[in-house]
Amino acid sequence: MAASKAILLLLAALLFVTTRASSSSLEHHEELKLKAAYSKVLVPAPAPPKLPIVKAPAPPPLVKAPAPPVPVIKPPSPPAVPVIRPPSPPPVPVIKPPTPPTAPVVKPPTPVIRPPSPPPVPVIKPPTPPPAPVVKPPTPPTPVSPLPPVKPPTYPPMPPVKSKEDCIPLCDKRCQLHSRKRxxxxxxxxxxxxxxCVPPGTFGNRERCGKCYTEMVTHGNRSKCP
Structure with a gap:
């Protein structure tokens, strides 16, 4: 509807413009005739004013109205046909065949088992007694001679130590095989x-110097004297 109204307005505007243009052309023609009649007069007639050229407005582009959507009409679905089930046949009775008569069980005759005959008893002879051992009269023990008393080992007399200077050669001999001689x-x-006192030899014999030598220990309770 709006598009048709716009088209009608455009047509009316075009008609109005064309009528104005035709009327202006007629007026110009009459003025020319009057000029020809008064051409003998020396007074020049004023030039008619130039009419502005009115261009007709360009018609607006035609806008097509969108086509209304065609409603989709679904055909009515046919009514559901009820499913008619055929009647179930009556159950066929199960006829069991007659059971044949059971045959009597005949047991086979049991065989007669005879007891085994006992083996012959072996004749056991009484053991012959062993001959009596000949016992010799005990021999008298040999007299044990008494052992001689164990004498303690004799050592050469210890060199006398009177001053610290006498200890130098004795300690040098005692420590000559030690890994840390100093x-x-x-x-x-x-x-x-x-x-x-200094024990003889390079090791051992510490008891010869008495408890003073053997019981002297370090701060870690180790024997101090070599």
């Missing part, structure tokens, strides 16, 4: 100075 010499000199 440590051994220091401990030996201390023990020799206090106990006035």
């Amino acid at each position: 440590v051994c010499m220091r401990a030996c000199m201390t023990c020799c100075d206090r106990c006035r």
Whole structure:
């Protein structure tokens, strides 16, 4: 509807413009005739004003109205046909065949088992007694001779130690095989100075210097004297 109204307005505007243009052209023609009649007069007639050229407005583009959507009409669905089930046939009775008569069970005759005959008893002879051993009269024990008393080992007399200078050769001999000779010499000199004794040899024989030598210990409760 709006598009048709716009088209009608455009047509009316075009008719109005064309009528104005035709009327203006007629007026111009009459003026020319009047000029021809008064052309002998020397007074020049004023030039008619130029009429503005009115261009007709361009028609607006035609706008097509959108087509209304066609409603989709679904055909009515046919009514559901009720499913008619055929009547179920009556159950056929199950006829069991007659059971045949059971045949009597005939047991086979049991065989007669005879007991086994006992084996013959072996004749056991009484064992012959072993001959009596000949017992010899005990021999008298041999007299044991008494062992001689164990004598303690004899050692050469210890060299006398009177001063610290006497300890140097004795400790040098005592520590000559020690892995740390300087440590051994220091401990030996201390023990020799206090106990006035150095054991003979490179090891052992510590008891020969008495308890003073054997019971002297370090701060860690180890024997101090070599």
